[in-house]
Amino acid sequence: MAKTVLITGASSGIGLAAARRLAAEGYGLILVVRPGTRFPEGTWDPARVRIAECDLSRPREVKALTGRLVSEDVPLDVVFSNAAVQPWQRQETRDGFELGLATAVLGTYGLVEGLHPLLARRANGHPPLVVVTGSLVHRWGEYDLGDLQRQRGFDPNASYYGAKLAQMQLVTHFAAAMKKEGIAVHSLEPGMTRTAFARHFRGFYRMMSLLWRPFMRAPEAVAGDFLTLIRRPDLLETSGTNWLKGKPRPLSPAARDRKAADALVEACRALIEKTA
Numbered sequence: 718m719a720k721t722v723l724i725t726g727a728s729s730g731i732g733l734a735a736a737r738r739l740a741a742e743g744y745g746l747i748l749v750v751r752p753g754t755r756f757p758e759g760t761w762d763p764a765r766v767r768i769a770e771c772d773l774s775r776p777r778e779v780k781a782l783t784g785r786l787v788s789e790d791v792p793l794d795v796v797f798s799n800a801a802v803q804p805w806q807r808q809e810t811r812d813g814f815e816l817g818l819a820t821a822v823l824g825t826y827g828l829v830e831g832l833h834p835l836l837a838r839r840a841n842g843h844p845p846l847v848v849v850t851g852s853l854v855h856r857w858g859e860y861d862l863g864d865l866q867r868q869r870g871f872d873p874n875a876s877y878y879g880a881k882l883a884q885m886q887l888v889t890h891f892a893a894a895m896k897k898e899g900i901a902v903h904s905l906e907p908g909m910t911r912t913a914f915a916r917h918f919r920g921f922y923r924m925m926s927l928l929w930r931p932f933m934r935a936p937e938a939v940a941g942d943f944l945t946l947i948r949r950p951d952l953l954e955t956s957g958t959n960w961l962k963g964k965p966r967p968l969s970p971a972a973r974d975r976k977a978a979d980a981l982v983e984a985c986r987a988l989i990e991k992t993a
C-alpha cells in the first residue's frame with residue numbers, strides 16, 4: 718500500500734522538492750501551505766495530492782487542521798514538519814507570539830500532538846514516522862523559558878538558533894514518548910541549501926547568503942535524503958536520531974536533554990492553551 722506523507726512548508730524550497738519527489742514516487746501527499754498560497758504547478762495527481770491551507774504560526778489554525786484530518790480519519794504514515802521562518806526583526810503573530818517561535822516550535826508541537834491519533838492507529842508494515850527539519854545551528858541555540866517571546870532583546874540569529882534547538886528538543890521528547898506506541902521520530906539536517914530561506918536576511922548576512930548560494934546544496938538533494946530516511950528499515954530502533962546526508966549526526970547535549978525538552982513541552986502547551 719502506498720504511503721501518505723504530510724509536508725509543511727510545501728510551497729517552496731525543501732518542502733516543495735520533497736513533495737515533487739514523493740509525488741513522482743507515487744506517495745499520497747497532504748501538502749500544508751499558508752492560506753492564499755498559489756501552489757506551484759506540476760504534475761500533481763488530484764487523486765493522490767491534497768492541499769491543506771494553514772498558518773502554522775496560529776495554534777488555532779493548526780488545531781483546526783489536525784482536528785479536521787483526525788475526524789476524517791485520513792490515512793497518514795509520515796509527518797514532515799519542515800516549515801520555519803527567520804524574521805530579521807521581531808514580529809508578533811495575532812496571538813502575540815514571536816513569529817519564528819510560533820511557526821517552528823509551536824507549529825511543530827501542535828502539528829505532531831494533533832496528528833498523533835492518526836499516526837497511532839496506522840500499521841502499514843512500517844512504523845509511522847515524524848520527521849522535523851533540523852539545522853546545524855541548533856548547536857549554538859539558547860533560549861530562556863522565562864522569555865520565550867524574546868521581549869528582552871531580539872537578535873534574528875539567536876532567535877532562529879534557539880527555535881531550532883527547541884525543535885530538536887521536541888524530537889527528543891516525542892521520540893521518547895511515542896516509541897512504546899511504535900511511532901518513530903527523527904530529524905533531518907539539510908545542510909546549507911539553495912532556497913528562499915534567507916529572503917529576510919539583511920546586511921552582512923544577506924551578502925554572505927548570496928555569496929554562498931552557488932556552493933549550497935540543491936533542495937532536490939535534501940528531498941533525496943528525506944526519501945532515503947523514510948525508507949529506512951530501522952526507523953524505530955534509531956528513533957530520536959538526527960540525519961545529515963544519510964548519516965547520523967549527533968544532536969547537541971542540550972537538544973538531547975530530556976528534562977529541558979519536557980519543560981519546553983509544558984511551556985508550549987501553556988502558550989497554545991492561551992489561544993484556545
Ligand SMILES: NC(=O)c1ccc[n+]([C@@H]2O[C@H](COP(=O)([O-])OP(=O)(O)OC[C@H]3O[C@@H](n4cnc5c(N)ncnc54)[C@H](OP(=O)(O)O)[C@@H]3O)[C@@H](O)[C@H]2O)c1
Pocket residue numbers: 725726727728729730731732749750751754771772773774775799800801802820850851852853906907908909910911912913914915
Ligand atoms: N535553506 C537552508 O540552508 C536551511 C538550512 C538548515 C535548515 N533549514 C530548514 O529547512 C526548512 C525549510 O526551509 P527552506 O530552506 O526550504 O526555506 P523556504 O523555501 O523559505 O521554506 C520555508 C517554508 O515554510 C513555509 N512557512 C513559513 N511560515 C509559515 C506559516 N506561518 N504557515 C505556513 N507555512 C509557513 C513557507 O511558506 P511561505 O513561503 O508562504 O512563507 C515556506 O514554504 C526550515 O525548517 C529551515 O529552518 C534550511
